[in-house]
Amino acid sequence: MLLFDTSMTMRTGANELCDGDSTGKGKSKDLWLPLFSFASVSAATNNFSPENKLGEGGFGPVYKGKLLNGQEVAVKRLSRYSGQGLEELKNETLLIAKLQHRNLVRVLGCCMEEGENILIYEYMPNKSLDSFLFDPRKKGVLDWTIRVRIIDGIAQGLLYLHQYSRLRIIHRDLKTSNILLDNDMNPKISDFGLARMFAGDEIQANTQRVVGTFGYMPPEYALQGLFSIKSDVYSFGVLLLEIVSSKKNTGFYHSGSHNLLGYAWKLWRDDKALDLMDPVLENKASYPSLLRYINVALLCVQEKAADRPTMSEVVSMLTNELLVLPSPKQPAFFHVGISQNLIQACSMNDITITEMEAR
Template identity: 65%
Template structure:
C-alpha cells in the first residue's frame, strides 16, 4: 500500500514538474478584462458616451517572464534589435525553436501602460497579412512586455535611409512594399470589424519579412472608431513630426485622412530614399501649399534617386501634373 502511494506521488510530481516547465514555453490564455477595457483605451467621443454599457474582455496569450528572459538570453545586447518609443526590442528564440520579437517597456519610455493596453487591445481585434502579429504579452511586477512574430529584415528605414542598403530596394520590391502598406491601411480603415486610425505611420513602423513584404506595426497610438464615425477631435496629438497633417496639429482633427497624409509622406520617402524632415530643411516640401515649381523639384528629386526603369513613373506624374506631352516628358528623364 505504501509503495503504491509512493508511486502515485512520483507520477503526480512528475506531471506537475512537466506542466510547470512547459508553462514557460507555451502560451496560456488569460482574461485581460481586469486590465483592458473600453474605458482604458482612447475612443471617439460617441463611443465614450456608451462606455458604461460596454465591457470588452480580451483573450491574449500570456508568457511568463522567465520564459521570455530565457528566450532573449536575459535581454542581452547581442539580442537587441533596436529601440523605439516603447522601449528596446529584442530577438528571442523559445524553447521549441520559434523566433519572437520582444518589446520591453523602458522606465524612460515616453509611452507606458496605457499604450501597452492600447496596442494589445487593438491588435487583438485585427488580423491581416500586412499587420504585424501579436503573439502575447507579459505583465509581472514592474515588467511589461509585448511579444510579436519575428520579422528578419527589420524595418523599412533600415534599408531606405542607408546609402549602401538602399540599392537592395529595387523597383519591384518598392512597389511590393507600397502595395502591402496600402492593403494594410485599407483593412484598418474599411474592412476590419472596427475602424482603426494608426496615427503613427512611418518607415520605422513598417517591418519587413523574409520576402521583404511589409507589415504595419506599433499600434500604441492607434485610435478606434465605432459605427459610422469617421473623425474626432482630440486634445492629445499623437504621431511623429513630418508625418502629421496640419489640421491634426492645429485643430486636433483625427480621421482616416491623417493616415493618408502620413502614407503620402512615407510614399515620398520610399521613392526618394530621403527622410521627409530633409524636405522641410531644404525647402522641397511645404505643407502650407506649394506651386508647380515646388512639385517639379520633388519629381526631379525622386528621379535622381531612382534607377532609369523607375523614372517612367515620374514621367507619368509629370504628364498628369503639368500636361506635358509624353515624348517631351520622356526626354526630360534621359
C-alpha cells in the first residue's frame, strides 16, 4: 500500500479545499501539498485507534500516526458532526500551507476521501504547552531557560505572522493548548482554523461571529467583534503571565482578583511582582528578566488596544535589556464585575467560546 500517491496533490485556494490534479498546471499560482489516501491515513493511525488519540480539538480528534517511511505525524480528523468545521479546515489549509517559520507547525498533506476531511501535520512529541504548565508533576521540566525559549519562540512566530509572512495573519485563538512543543521543547504555534488574513493596508476588521477561548480574548473582540494584530498581542500577554506563573488566567482567585490578570496587576502596583513567579523557579530564574517579562505581559493586556505594543515592539522589549519599558495601564477584565458583564454579553450575541481546558 502506498503512503500517498505523489502524482496527486492538494491545491489550496479560497474556494476549494482540495483539488487533485496530476498535470502540474497552476503550480506557480497555487501551493501544492500531498494528497493522502484514506486507506493510508487509516493504516498510519491503526484505524484511528483510541490508543493513538492525542486529544480532541474544537472540530474533531487528533491522532498520532506513523507513515510507511517511519515518520511520525499528527492526524487531525474533522468530525462529521461539526457544523462549522469544514470552513475552519479550509481556512487552516489555505493559511498554514503558505506559512513557513520554525515556530509554526508544518502541514504535510491532507485527505479528502469517503466524506473525510483530514489534515496531516508534523508530530510534536511533547504535545502542548498546557500539558506541562498546568500539571504540578510536570511543570518542573519547564525550567527558566526553557520558559524563556518558549516565550521568545511564540513571540517570533507571531511577529512573522503579523509582519514578515507573505500574508498578514491574525491567529485569533492563541492559547497554551495551541502551542506545541517539539523534542527539544521548542514552541510551534498551531491550529489556524480561526485565523484571518488581512490585506496589506488593513488595520482591523469586524465580525458578527466571535469565536475563541474565554480568558484569552481582548474586550474589543469579545464585546464588539473587533479584531486586529492587537488581539493576538493581548492573547500573548495572557500566555506570558501563565508561563511565568504556571497558573491559568481564568478560574484563578486570589485576594479578591477573579483572574490571573487581576492578581498580576495588584502585585505590580504593590511592587511585589516577583510573587507571581512559579515557586519551582525560585533561585533559578533571572529576577530582572522575570520583572521585564511581567512588565511586557501587562503592557500586552492593557484594556485599550491602542495602548498595547505591536509584536515587533514586544520582541524588542523582551530582548533588549537596556530598553526602558513604559509603565502598564490597568488590564482588561481584571475585576469580577467586568467578567460577569462579558459573560452576559456573550450569552446575548453570536459568540462561540471555548473553555480553557487541557486537551
